[in-house]
Amino acid sequence: MAEVDSAMEIDVEENQQPRKLINKGKAVAMGSSRESKATPWVEKYRPQSLEDVAAHRDIIDTIDRLTNENRLPHLLLYGPPGTGKTSTILAVARKLYGAQYHNMILELNASDDRGIDVVRQQIQDFASTQSFSFSGKSSVKLVLLDEADAMTKDAQFALRRVIEKYTKNTRFALICNHVNKIIPALQSRCTRFRFAPLDPVHVSQRLKHVIEAEGLDVTESGLSAVVRLSNGDMRKALNILQSTHMASQQITEEEVYLCTGNPLPKDIEQISYWLLNESFAESYEKISEMKTRKGLAIVDIVKEVTMFVFKIKMPSDVRIQLINDLADIEYRLSFGCNDKLQLGGVISAFTQARSVLVGAAK
Incomplete structure (x- = not known):
């Protein structure tokens, strides 16, 4: 206000x-x-x-x-x-x-x-x-x-x-x-x-105006991806839309994520599954392979995994501790800390959370 x-x-x-x-x-x-x-x-x-x-x-x-x-x-x-x-x-x-x-x-x-x-x-x-x-x-x-x-x-x-x-x-x-x-x-x-971050509805309305004016071919999932990645920043939304249009005739969800270098939602789901179910060594190997193959940044993975944690059913105290651990890792990454060490930290944070959940279930 x-x-x-x-x-x-x-x-x-x-x-x-x-x-x-x-x-x-x-x-x-x-x-x-x-x-x-x-x-x-x-x-x-x-x-x-x-x-x-x-x-x-x-x-x-x-x-x-x-x-x-x-x-x-x-x-x-x-x-x-x-x-x-x-x-x-x-x-x-x-x-x-x-x-x-x-x-x-x-x-x-x-x-x-x-x-x-x-x-x-x-x-x-x-x-x-x-x-x-x-x-x-x-x-x-x-x-x-x-x-x-x-x-x-x-x-x-x-x-x-x-x-x-x-x-x-x-x-x-x-x-x-x-x-x-x-x-x-x-x-x-x-x-x-x-000026608070823009509501997704307002970002979407403005983007639809630009799409119509430029005659773009944009799918519903592509538009939703642009809105989601913009995080209420209209300038960022327009830049993503324009750069994706320059790279591809049709703007789809996959093209948007590919152009921006952000991990796809299905990739984050897969990474989260590995973190919650696989051993430390297997998780590290599989995430490292996907990161290299798709050219993903570890800081983007940490951000998206943090958001995914809110969708997982777990006790609030475990969720808070896990989010705090991931926030510490993101903070260290902002200062240029080693990616491999921080990926190990992410896996360790999930391993600890998993141990707490298993102990509580027993």
Whole structure:
């Protein structure tokens, strides 16, 4: 749900001069680029208005109302990747400025421009220059800072002072994945909105629109596989769909998993069967053979097996211990630990869980 603080009135300045956009953030597919076959679908089908945004209608409606009432506050949009944060604020900018869109916003990616010099130079220079909108809609300018959680602490404190100084004619929109990396002083000056992972229904609806527009041959199981692998990330879903289409004329479940390198559900069922029924040596040999033959990554196997554990009937304490063991292995893999050792750890975790189950049955 949206966390709405008190909104700030937007003050309209007279005799303001426009300033060109310094665009160092995410590119926006507009005009003829929409028709280019080379355009990535994540840009080609990026929502152009607030009505086009796939989900989070409570957040969208709140921001839309504030925009209509000329009361747009500083914004802090946070949540996992691919949930519509950047698309939302870009749609707001188009609604506010119309044809003057490129003159009225400064778009920066804070993961590249993360130091205090950027705040003191580019952002302060842009915010301190007065401007006006030829459309007569709004003269307030917009600074968009994508991946703001990558900014240094010094840069964030400097940004706090810039926000305070230029609130009258500039609004700031901060976008990040981890809100805890934004200093409290900045958070308190913004209206915060959390973008949760998209519901599978919304991802599926948007993908069906793309499938129809591109004339793709996609089976129901193929569409379900794309939705499942995206985990609520629309950007990831579109990338999977496009890459699979480039590799195969028909997009089926098997083609989707083959293209992404993820293990098929039937492979995970087979691996889980070996883990629960075979000896350590046999499990290790069979899983290693499948991993090599199908080019699977051990970290993907661990993730999928962890999800499969929830489907297995077992006492809750055994399930919790097994999931914790698998989470520890996944954590070690993220630091580049040896795959063979971690596969042995997976088999050992299941062997221990199996021993507990057998002991309880006796």
